[in-house]
Amino acid sequence: MAGMWQQHEVWDGTYTLDDLANAHEMLAVKAENERRANEAGREERQ
Secondary structure, three states, X not given: OOOOOOHHXXXXXXXXXXXXXXXXXXXXXXXXXXXHHHHHHHHHHO
């Protein structure tokens, strides 16, 4: 997951599937925030 951890860490118990789901949500929020920032930057330049 984008350098957050290695796959084996999910399977060896270092992280749980809930942690993995949280990471997916965090990445989705990060992507949306970046999209909004880019959109705001484009509007500002116009």
